[in-house]
Amino acid sequence: MFKTENFINIEDKSYPKVDILKNEKVKIEVRDVNFFYGDVQALFNLNLDIPERKVTALIGPSGCGKSTFLRSLNRMNDIIDGTRVEGKILIEGEDIYNNSTDVVSLRKKVGMIFQKSNPFPKSIFDNIAYGPRIHGIKNKNTLMEIVETCLNRSALWDEVKDRLDKNALGLSGGQQQRLCIARALAIEPEILLMDEPASALDPKSTSRIEDLIAALRKDYTIIIVTHNMQQAARVSDYTAFFYEGHLIEYDKTKKIFTKPTQKQTEDYITGRFG
Amino acid sequence: MKKPDTLPLNKKETLYLSKVNKALWKDKLVKYYLLGNGSLSIVIVVLIFLFLFKEAIPLIQFPGVQELLNADWTPVSFQKESFGLLPLITGSLLVTVLATIIAIPFGIIGAVYISEVANSREREFLKPFIEILAGIPSVVLGFFGLVVVAPLIKNIFGLNSGLTALTGAVLLVFMAIPTIISISEDALKSVPAAYKEASLALGASKLKTIWKVVVPAALSGIVASIMLGMGRVIGETMAVMMVTGNAAMVTLNPFTSVRTMTATIAAEMGEVTYQSPHYSALFWVGIVLLTATFILNMISYKVLKRYGIYENK
Numbered sequence: 401m402f403k404t405e406n407f408i409n410i411e412d413k414s415y416p417k418v419d420i421l422k423n424e425k426v427k428i429e430v431r432d433v434n435f436f437y438g439d440v441q442a443l444f445n446l447n448l449d450i451p452e453r454k455v456t457a458l459i460g461p462s463g464c465g466k467s468t469f470l471r472s473l474n475r476m477n478d479i480i481d482g483t484r485v486e487g488k489i490l491i492e493g494e495d496i497y498n499n500s501t502d503v504v505s506l507r508k509k510v511g512m513i514f515q516k517s518n519p520f521p522k523s524i525f526d527n528i529a530y531g532p533r534i535h536g537i538k539n540k541n542t543l544m545e546i547v548e549t550c551l552n553r554s555a556l557w558d559e560v561k562d563r564l565d566k567n568a569l570g571l572s573g574g575q576q577q578r579l580c581i582a583r584a585l586a587i588e589p590e591i592l593l594m595d596e597p598a599s600a601l602d603p604k605s606t607s608r609i610e611d612l613i614a615a616l617r618k619d620y621t622i623i624i625v626t627h628n629m630q631q632a633a634r635v636s637d638y639t640a641f642f643y644e645g646h647l648i649e650y651d652k653t654k655k656i657f658t659k660p661t662q663k664q665t666e667d668y669i670t671g672r673f674g
Numbered sequence: 675m676k677k678p679d680t681l682p683l684n685k686k687e688t689l690y691l692s693k694v695n696k697a698l699w700k701d702k703l704v705k706y707y708l709l710g711n712g713s714l715s716i717v718i719v720v721l722i723f724l725f726l727f728k729e730a731i732p733l734i735q736f737p738g739v740q741e742l743l744n745a746d747w748t749p750v751s752f753q754k755e756s757f758g759l760l761p762l763i764t765g766s767l768l769v770t771v772l773a774t775i776i777a778i779p780f781g782i783i784g785a786v787y788i789s790e791v792a793n794s795r796e797r798e799f800l801k802p803f804i805e806i807l808a809g810i811p812s813v814v815l816g817f818f819g820l821v822v823v824a825p826l827i828k829n830i831f832g833l834n835s836g837l838t839a840l841t842g843a844v845l846l847v848f849m850a851i852p853t854i855i856s857i858s859e860d861a862l863k864s865v866p867a868a869y870k871e872a873s874l875a876l877g878a879s880k881l882k883t884i885w886k887v888v889v890p891a892a893l894s895g896i897v898a899s900i901m902l903g904m905g906r907v908i909g910e911t912m913a914v915m916m917v918t919g920n921a922a923m924v925t926l927n928p929f930t931s932v933r934t935m936t937a938t939i940a941a942e943m944g945e946v947t948y949q950s951p952h953y954s955a956l957f958w959v960g961i962v963l964l965t966a967t968f969i970l971n972m973i974s975y976k977v978l979k980r981y982g983i984y985e986n987k
Contacts, residue, residue, distance in 0.1 A: 504879060514875075518866070520872065520887055530876060534876065534878045
């Protein structure tokens with residue numbers, strides 16, 4: 401067992417290393433973020449910038465805080481009692497933990513896909529129309545257009561176009577997950593958070609989801625948590641390695657997987673621990 | 675190696691076999707004992723039905739079953755006795771439907787509050803009170819109705835008497851609400867958290883999430899809770915008897931006095947001549963009542979069962 405402190409200086413505020421993102425437009429800036437579940441600190445002094453319209457993968461062993469970090473980006477941690485955030489998370493320069501931030505419009509901008517597909521027990525159509533409806537779209541034709549566009553984008557349209565009125569729970573696991581992606585796209589987010597979106601799926605469905613991510617990356621800023629190293633290497637442009645609530649290393653995916661600068665990162669990606 | 679079956683058993687083996695046999699026999703005995711216990715309630719229900727019919731049958735011979743369809747219930751009369759169940763059925767129906775209509779919003783909103791909105795301290799505080807409400811003896815509730823609710827209704831609506839169907843319904847609301855709340859709450863609680871998260875992550879407010887996702891997902895459980903609440907209400911006797919005025923009239927006006935089926939049986943059974951037509955007629959009232967609660971319970975059971983399957987998914 402090794403101590404995080406041995407590897408990086410967590411007081412080092414010089415992060416993010418601007419050079420790795422020098423050709424990118426920064427979408428999300430994370431500054432000195434500490435996160436607490438009650439008295440337990442889960443994230444320590446996080447500092448990183450996430451580039452726009454790129455795929456950023458968060459990797460690390462279970463319990464390292466990557467999911468917590470992901471959920472703090474659309475304030476989904478708010479629904480857990482006793483959680484607390486220190487520091488700033490800026491999306492396009494706006495602090496999302498500011499008192500004046502409207503959580504509804506934040507979550508409209510930052511869509512989320514969960515580990516376990518969670519379609520509502522409603523029809524396929526109603527699942528996708530749910531988001532637009534709660535944001536005020538009532539026109540049936542407009543909704544139909546949205547549904548078709550989103551299902552096309554998530555590569556599900558051809559499989560379900562004849563049964564839009566059937567219950568979504570009748571779809572296969574992979575289809576359900578693509579439906580959830582379509583549902584998230586329906587509210588026209590700019591950022592997509594994916595919490596291990598393929599971990600419960602078979603290899604074929606997984607590769608479809610990965611293809612989908614590749615197709616979506618040109619329009620959306622995607623942040624994906626994954627336990628699967630190969631997946632991170634395949635789909636992402638940038639990779640952040642978390643360990644015990646600390647950001648250990650953040651760099652271009654290629655660099656992380658070929659010559660990581662931290663020994664810990666190397667140990668993790670080569671499977672020596674985790 | 676296994677011994678061939680033909681070899682004689684030695685002492686040890688015989689002993690072992692007899693032990694095994696004994697255990698098997700015991701097993702069987704316990705099984706039948708439990709089966710007997712389990713079926714006891716079925717036997718009792720069937721027996722009650724049979725008994726009711728046995729006592730009710732004489733009315734078919736005299737004065738005839740068409741008597742029951744009359745519009746008035748005057749079982750004791752010097753001129754002409756009449757055993758029409760219609761006023762009693764409408765009386766029960768009116769009180770039950772009124773009580774259900776009033777209880778549904780309170781029950782559902784209460785359940786939603788307890789399961790979705792209240793923090794754990796509020797929940798710990800509220801739940802025992804709901805259980806206490808369920809445990810209040812109906813006679814005591816009847817007192818409360820006579821002293822508090824009846825005058826209140828009399829004054830609010832400017833009536834001559836506060837002993838109305840509405841008064842009975844208000845008391846029955848108190849009896850239905852605990853049933854509706856506790857079963858609805860269970861149903862709401864078992865809605866997967868993933869649905870809520872999905873809705874919140876799409877930018878829905880908490881209120882929208884509750885009404886558009888959580889409540890629809892728990893709807894069958896909620897419907898079942900209402901059915902069970904109705905079953906409880908329609909069978910309630912004492913509180914209703916004390917406050918509805920007990921005038922047997924065919925009416926759907928909530929501000930008039932009504933006589934329910936339960937109150938009729940309770941009030942008249944003690945004084946009726948054994949095996950007279952009146953006696954038989956009261957058993958017919960019992961049959962109608964039992965059938966009604968039976969149907970309500972069957973429906974809620976069916977709904978809950980479907981819900982249970984759904985839940986296991």
